[in-house]
Each structure stands twice: as C-alpha cells, then as structure tokens.
Amino acid sequence: MTDPAAGPTKLGSGNYLKDRGYSDPAEMRVKFLLSNEIALAIEDKVLSQKAAAELTNMKQPDISRIVNGNVGDYSVWRLMRALSLLGRDIVIDIHQSSQERGDINTNIAPAKHVAGR
Amino acid sequence: MTSDDAVDIKEVVFLSRRVEEDYLSQPLDVVEGFDARITAVQNLRRLPARHHQALSGNAKGIEELRVFHDSNTYRTYYLANYDEVVILIDAGMKKSKKGGEIPEEQVARLLERKRQADQFYAGNRALLHERYNARRKRRELE
Numbered sequence: 001m002t003d004p005a006a007g008p009t010k011l012g013s014g015n016y017l018k019d020r021g022y023s024d025p026a027e028m029r030v031k032f033l034l035s036n037e038i039a040l041a042i043e044d045k046v047l048s049q050k051a052a053a054e055l056t057n058m059k060q061p062d063i064s065r066i067v068n069g070n071v072g073d074y075s076v077w078r079l080m081r082a083l084s085l086l087g088r089d090i091v092i093d094i095h096q097s098s099q100e101r102g103d104i105n106t107n108i109a110p111a112k113h114v115a116g117r
Numbered sequence: 118m119t120s121d122d123a124v125d126i127k128e129v130v131f132l133s134r135r136v137e138e139d140y141l142s143q144p145l146d147v148v149e150g151f152d153a154r155i156t157a158v159q160n161l162r163r164l165p166a167r168h169h170q171a172l173s174g175n176a177k178g179i180e181e182l183r184v185f186h187d188s189n190t191y192r193t194y195y196l197a198n199y200d201e202v203v204i205l206i207d208a209g210m211k212k213s214k215k216g217g218e219i220p221e222e223q224v225a226r227l228l229e230r231k232r233q234a235d236q237f238y239a240g241n242r243a244l245l246h247e248r249y250n251a252r253r254k255r256r257e258l259e
Contacts, residue, residue, distance in 0.1 A: 009130060009131065009132055009133060009237050010130070010131075011128065011130060011241075011244075011245075011248075012128045012129050012130060013128075014124045014125060014128045014248060014251075014252050015121075015122060015123070015124050015125060016125055016128070016129040016152075016155065016156065016159060017152065017156065018121060018122070019129075020152060024121065025121050025123075026121045026122075026123045027121075028152075028156075029123070029125070029156055029160075032152065032153035032156040032157065033156060033157060033160065033162065035153055036153060036154070036156075036157040036162055036164065036165075037162075039164075039165045039167075039168065040163060040164075040165055042165075043165045043166065043167070067165075068146070068150050068153075068184065068185065068186075069149060069150040069151075069152070069153025069154060069184070070146050070149055070150060070153075071153070072149065103122070103123035103124075103255070104123055105123045105256065106160075108162060
C-alpha cells in the first residue's frame, strides 16, 4: 500500500464500545441508540429543540446534548421517558437466556410511517 | 461473560492506525458523538439527515457522519456497503468549501482508502462472515 496512513488494520471484538474502552459498553449502546431515536423522533416531527424540550420536560441544552450523542450523564430511564414523550412506545422484553449470564441489548422496530434510509 | 459482552450486528474496523489516531484526537464530546452515530450505523439504524450523508458521483459508496461542536463541523467517513462490517476510513474536522463540497484532494484520499478497504474486505471476507454469523446467532438467542 502506498498511502503512509495505511498501517495494520485490526479486527474488533464485535463489541465496538468495549473495544473503545467504555467501562459500561452495553449500557452505553442502549443510551446511544436511544439518543439516535430521540434525534430521529424530533426530526420526524419537525420540532425545534425548544419545542422538544417542552414536550419532554427537559431543558434545551439537555436536548442539544442528547441529540448530539453526549448521553453519558443521562440515565437510561430519563432517555426512555423523553423518547416516549416524543411518541415512541418502549417495551422491555425479558427472555430466558441460553447462557449462564444473559445479554442486555436493544431491538428497534422499523418505523412504519417513515421510509428507511 | 457478562451483559457487557452483548454484541453489535456489524463489527467496526478502523482502516489503519492513523485513521484511529485521527478519530481519537478529536475533542472528547465529538468522539462520543461519533461513537453514538457509529453504534446506530453498525446496528442498522437510520440516522437523522443532519448527522449523515451518502456521497455521490465517483465517491458513491462512501458515507459521511457529522458532529457539530463549538461552531465547527467534524466529519467521519465510512463504508457501509458490506454486510458484516463498517470500515472507518477518515476522521477529523474538515472545513468544506462554500456549498459543502469536499476538496478534490480529500476526495482522492477517500477514494484511495476505499480501494484499500475493499482490498481488506476481499482478503478477510470469509473470516468476517464467520464472525458475523456468530454474532447473529448470539443476538437471535436474546
């Protein structure tokens, strides 16, 4: 390869946030996916951040940080409540795991009223 | 094994050490913002239009993520047209010309890195697919 930027390419573990060094990768994955859904809900509803803040009982700077993906300081519950106030149902499904210790993850149903990317 | 071992749908690969260094040298809030968008991309989620753009013309196949921070726009470029992996090929603050066009020299760099990424993928496809199937199986069990 001629590009000097080309160094060894290493494979990830399949858990990106763990590879990135987050101490709580599964929790951050849930938070990041919730923040993306909040940003999408605000965009789908064509809301200003001010209007989104009023709808979710939050302050505008909080909405700005959440939309930008800076969600480390927000609890999963707070993010779920904001998303629900923006018109999304959230259901917690619990199944028997085939492993000794189970996984915590997120499944998001495709939106019915918005075309996929 | 703990719940923190739960896996993503696609894995993420930095094309080179330099791409990873460029990515990590951005302000912490910017890196976290990109981590959020990459988490959505690798788990097959749609992104808000403000956060994402697919390039066109001869750069087709390359996609751009954006994070807005302190009046600057930071951009990270990736390839998402592989089933098993998201390959990050460039990162950092890029001051676009008026109209949002990417400077020609940067397009040339992106195209060269896309070529390298395609080569990496072709050489590792079987392994990437095996790993993808293992993650899919684990997620189906959830």
